[in-house]
Amino acid sequence: xxxxxxxxxxxxxxxxxxxxxxxxxxxxxxxxxxxxxxxxxxxxxxxxxxxxxxxxxxxxxxxxxxxxxxxxxxxxxxxxxxxxxxxxxxxxxxxxxxxxxxxxxxxxxxxxxxxxxxxxxxxxxxxxxxxxxxxxxxxxxxxxxxxxxxxxxxxxxxxxxxxxxxxxxxxxxxxxxxxxxxxxxxxxxxxxxxxxxxxxxxxxxxxxxxxxxxxxxxxxxxxxxxxxxxxxxxxxxxxxxxxxxxxxxxxxxxxxxxxxxxxxxxxxxxxxxxxxxxxxx
Amino acid sequence: xxxxxxxxxxxxxxxxxxxxxxxxxxxxxxxxxxxxxxxxxxxxxxxxxxxxxxxxxxxxxxxxxxxxxxxxxxxxxxxxxxxxxxxxxxxxxxxxxxxxxxxxxxxxxxxxxxxxxxxxxxxxxxxxxxxxxxxxxxxxxxxxxxxxxxxxxxxxxxxxxxxxxxxxxxxxxxxxxxxxxxxxxxxxxxxxxxxxxxxxxxxxxxxxxxxxxxxxxxxxxxxxxxxxxxxxxxxxxxxxxxxxxxxxxxxxxxxxxxxxxxx
Numbered sequence: 001x002x003x004x005x006x007x008x009x010x011x012x013x014x015x016x017x018x019x020x021x022x023x024x025x026x027x028x029x030x031x032x033x034x035x036x037x038x039x040x041x042x043x044x045x046x047x048x049x050x051x052x053x054x055x056x057x058x059x060x061x062x063x064x065x066x067x068x069x070x071x072x073x074x075x076x077x078x079x080x081x082x083x084x085x086x087x088x089x090x091x092x093x094x095x096x097x098x099x100x101x102x103x104x105x106x107x108x109x110x111x112x113x114x115x116x117x118x119x120x121x122x123x124x125x126x127x128x129x130x131x132x133x134x135x136x137x138x139x140x141x142x143x144x145x146x147x148x149x150x151x152x153x154x155x156x157x158x159x160x161x162x163x164x165x166x167x168x169x170x171x172x173x174x175x176x177x178x179x180x181x182x183x184x185x186x187x188x189x190x191x192x193x194x195x196x197x198x199x200x201x202x203x204x205x206x207x208x209x210x211x212x213x214x215x216x217x218x219x220x221x222x223x224x225x226x227x228x229x230x231x232x233x234x235x236x237x238x239x240x241x242x243x244x245x246x247x248x249x250x251x252x253x254x255x256x257x258x259x260x261x262x263x264x265x266x267x268x269x270x271x272x273x274x275x276x277x278x279x280x281x
Numbered sequence: 282x283x284x285x286x287x288x289x290x291x292x293x294x295x296x297x298x299x300x301x302x303x304x305x306x307x308x309x310x311x312x313x314x315x316x317x318x319x320x321x322x323x324x325x326x327x328x329x330x331x332x333x334x335x336x337x338x339x340x341x342x343x344x345x346x347x348x349x350x351x352x353x354x355x356x357x358x359x360x361x362x363x364x365x366x367x368x369x370x371x372x373x374x375x376x377x378x379x380x381x382x383x384x385x386x387x388x389x390x391x392x393x394x395x396x397x398x399x400x401x402x403x404x405x406x407x408x409x410x411x412x413x414x415x416x417x418x419x420x421x422x423x424x425x426x427x428x429x430x431x432x433x434x435x436x437x438x439x440x441x442x443x444x445x446x447x448x449x450x451x452x453x454x455x456x457x458x459x460x461x462x463x464x465x466x467x468x469x470x471x472x473x474x475x476x477x478x479x480x481x482x483x484x485x486x487x488x489x490x491x492x493x494x495x496x497x498x499x500x501x502x503x504x505x506x507x508x509x510x511x512x513x514x515x516x517x518x519x520x521x522x523x524x525x526x527x528x529x530x531x532x533x534x535x536x537x538x539x540x541x542x543x544x
Contacts, residue, residue, distance in 0.1 A: 005370075005374070005455070006370040006374035006375075006376050007370075007376070009366035009367065009369055009370035009374075010366065010367050010370045010371075010376065010382060012362055012363040012366060012367075013363035013364060013366065013367035013386060013426060013430075014367075014382065014385070016359075016363050016419065016422055016423060016426065017385050017386065017388070017389075017423060017426070019419075020401065020419040020420060020422070020423045021388070021389060021392075021397065021400075021423045022385070023404065024397075024400040024401050024403065024404035025392075025396065025397070025400045027400070027403065027404055027407075028399070028400050028403065031403060081299055081302075082299070084292055084295045084296065084299075085295070085296050085299045085300075087292070088292050088293070088295075088296045089296075098535065098539070098541045099535070100300075101541040102531060102532075102535050102540065102541050103300060103303070103304075104303070105531070105540075105541065106304075106307075106527070106528065106531055107303050107304070107307065109480050109527055109531060110307065110523070110524060110527050111483075111484045111501055111504075111520070111523050111527070112484055112486065112501070113484075113486060113501045113504045113505050113508070113520075114307075114310060114504070114520040114523050114524065115306050115307070116306075116508075117306075117310060117504070117508055117512070117516060117517070117520055118305070118306025118307060118309045118310045118520075119306050120508065120512055121306075121309050121310065121313050121321055121323055121512070121517070122305065122306060122309055122323075124321075126322070127323070128309060128323050128324075158302065158303070158306065161299075161302075161303065162303070190284070190285070190288065212391075215391055218393075219392075219393030219394065219395065219396075221393075221394060221395045221486070221487040222486045222487065222505065225505075225509075226505070226508055226509070236393060236395045236487075239395050239396070239399060240395060240490075243399045243402060243491065244490075244491070249399075249403060252399060253399070253403070256393075256395070256396045256399050256400070257396075259393055259395075259396060260392070260393065260396050263391060263392070263393060267391060
């Protein structure tokens with residue numbers, strides 16, 4: 001009786017996700033093995049050429065490498081910039097704390113296109129950043145900050161910093177203050193306490209925040225497209241062009257499945273790591 | 282000053298700097314929307330509200346706003362029906378394979394949006410339903426349902442199952458107990474989930490851009506396309522409107538349900 005009711009309650013959600021998510025994603029697998037003839041389209045038959053190209057063609061390898069390097073750099077930057085902020089927000093007793101947290105959430109909820117647009121205005125040749133750099137005498141001529149690695153790095157770090165901060169706040173709040181106090185009482189310096197007690201105890205948060213930011217960065221489409229333009233490509237913008245401009249759906253499906261595989265691999269790996277950390281703790 | 286005071290001061294300075302970094306593009310967009318020039322420039326040269334007037338008189342923008350609102354409302358209603366029921370079932374009943382079901386419900390959260398977009402583009406094309414409103418709405422439900430499930434589950438966990446059992450003992454039927462006791466107690470989570478869902482749907486580009494028919498346009502896709510054609514202050518003006526609406530909405534949500542507990 002109750003089991004029947006449980007499945008009844010689950011049916012709408014399951015039906016939705018199977019029909020409009022699992023099946024469509026699964027159907028990309030056969031498409032990715034179909035030959036594609038320019039000007040003709042998708043033809044019958046079987047070929048692994050789209051996958052072979054992804055791992056042998058330097059053009060694709062460069063885009064994949066760029067995407068992964070970008071993901072790693074953004075993850076490290078958000079961690080270094082965000083950790084002190086999360087530490088502050090987790091520990092402050094200020095009555096403004098909920099509102100300060102809301103201030104971290106605000107950029108997250110603000111339309112992504114709008115935030116990226118702000119960075120276009122900031123990073124353009126005559127934008128505010130270049131104006132400031134020139135006024136300070138740091139550079140003579142405007143620096144190119146759009147349509148290259150620097151632009152994507154700045155924009156994506158800004159976009160994903162709130163995620164890192166929010167995950168870290170939770171992890172740091174979970175650390176019992178007694179442990180730190182004990183270390184200090186036993187004579188450890190502030191730095192030693194931080195490096196040997198606080199930081200290791202927040203490792204689960206660093207791991208999950210890092211995985212989250214990495215996965216979001218390599219999946220991001222809007223920011224890389226607007227700050228990278230049509231020529232400086234990452235994996236997601238490559239998929240975008242393959243489907244909407246070149247209309248080579250088989251190649252696009254292979255690229256989409258590779259991106260998905262990378263994301264799933266990372267999630268699985270983090271699950272393993274978290275599991276192992278849990279056993280030790 | 283003691284070392285501890287210096288550290289506290291340095292930390293505050295860093296936090297202030299990072300908040301500045303977080304809000305910088307927002308401030309820049311607002312400033313750019315006020316410029317008299319027809320090209321984008323910060324700081325603004327002269328002050329005017331004419332770009333706001335231009336956007337509000339632009340039929341294409343107005344249609345895009347209306348379409349985005351309708352789509353987000355329908356997607357949110359769908360996600361609530363699917364998500365509230367699923368959260369309740371997973372939390373209160375022993376469901377075989379619950380962990381698999383739960384993983385599937387949360388999968389769209391970490392799945393690249395662009396992959397969901399292209400997968401549905403292909404799938405709908407095959408079924409000859411590409412460019413339909415229903416297809417787009419279903420896609421938006423897929424990407425919003427995890428937010429409802431997360432918020433509602435968080436809220437339901439704080440509701441003692443014994444309260445519902447007490448109602449059952451006192452003679453209420455299962456559905457009556459659910460609708461009159463459990464649902465009202467889980468209201469903060471449902472409101473938060475609905476808000477998240479609305480925002481996620483209203484903001485989406487990576488899924489929408491592949492599924493929109495020729496006659497429809499959502500607001501973010503419209504802005505996205507406009508930026509690709511070239512930036513001008515009217516884009517800053519519509520962006521500023523979104524900043525104001527988001528800010529007011531968030532402040533109201535914080536007052537109403539303590540929104541920060543759900544993030």
